Amino acid sequence: MGNLNSLRALNRATILKQILQVGDASRTEVAEQTGISKVAVTSIVNDLLKEGFLVEEGYSEGSAGRPAQKVHINPHLGWVLGIDVQPDELRYGSSNIRGQSFQVQDMPVQHPSHVTERVLACIEENVRQHPNNPLKYLCLGLAAPVDGQGQPYVPNGLPELDLLQVKAQCDRLGTRLILENDANLAAMAEQEIGAIQGERNFLVLLRRRPSGIGMGLFQNGQLCRGERGLAGEISLVKWSVGTQVMSIEDLDPENQEVALANVISALGVSLDLNAIVIYESPLIPETSQLKSRVRALLPQRIGVLDSKLGRDATAAGALVRAVEALHLDLLAWPEF
Known part of the structure; x- marks a missing residue:
């Protein structure tokens, strides 16, 4: 039996x-x-x-x-919400249980001190738009390392976000909360629906978002986190300029390009990657030569690609991650 x-x-x-x-x-x-x-x-x-x-x-x-x-x-089994939390705005989208197409929207944040109330307002607004249908998962993209158990660590690019308040609201709604690093989510999205669909060995670089520089790395189809979730925290890398040693994030644009190109290309070669995806925000001057610098340092077998999802990549990755969790719950019934 x-x-x-x-x-x-x-x-x-x-x-x-x-x-x-x-x-x-x-x-x-x-x-x-x-x-x-x-x-x-x-x-x-x-x-x-x-x-x-x-x-x-x-x-x-x-x-x-x-x-x-x-x-x-049954479409009324639930839906998911993904939010990319930045100091000056939220980028968010929702998806039904099948993970069908979504539209990323933005909600301005007047000051980092207001970010918690804006996240709570974003949740409430989206819940109102889905009456009689439970919000099963909320995934937040954070400018912080997140370990394999979903716990954030320093350096935290947005310490003003009160996760206890967000968790309390999720508990009231019966919603499960997922926390993930923003660059890792961007890498998930580029692999699932973006520039490198199906690729197993690659990295995604996010340069000069309001919360800084980030990188997501996949090897053999698995997200690399490191022991403390610090894999990909490129802002921790130091670079020598003359007699000064500085964080890559604090370098002037030209020296930052040189440093990033060398670090990224070294990772591409030494980790035997197949592709490098680069997103540079509108804050980066149009004269940026980062991609050409990286290409010049890499063998031809490693592709250097523009992000297909751009500034929506982290929010899209939050939805990919939340839908994946919802499907696992559904397939693991009766725990659903």
Whole structure:
């Protein structure tokens, strides 16, 4: 009996995952796509309909030419919100349970001391726009290192953000809070929907955002964090200019370009990366030669690309991360 229950649970997760990917499908189509028998698919889909995980809507042509009822994930199971928290603005977007297209918007922050109230207001505003549908996950992109357990560390580019207040609001809403480094989220987004879709070995550099410089690094398809979450904290790197030793973030634009080009190219070669994605904010002069400097120092096998997502990359990555967590919950029922 135990083996049968385990097989049914595995088939259930496979069916849900397939419907999440394709959007909607008939029972026959699900059986063909997953290799699970039509009898088993029909039984499990019927259970999922009763439990409220699936809903029926629309028809497709059956094998004998008869209309076949389609099923899809119940959109009222929940949604997610992603916020890129910066000292002067919030970049945010929401997504349904399937992680479908979203539009990133901005909310100004008049002063860093106001950032907590603006984050709380952003959450409230988005919740009002989704009545009768629970906010399952909120992912915040932070200008700080975050370890594998989701705990932020110093250096923190925005210490004014009161995470205890944000957590309290999430608790009231029944929402799970995810904290992640902003550059790491940008790297996730570029890999999932951006300039390097499907790439496994790469880094993404964010230069001169209001919160500073950041880098996200992937090796063998895995995000590199380091023991304390400090992997990618390029602002901690020191650079010598004459007799002075300074943080890369504090260098003048020309010396900063030289330092970043050398550090980034050294990482690209020594870590055997395939691609380097660079985003430079509008604060960077148009005369910037960073990308050309990096290309000149790298072998041709390593691509140097512009960010496809630009200033939206971190918010997009927050949504990618939150949708991933929501799917894991859904597939791990009954914990959902």
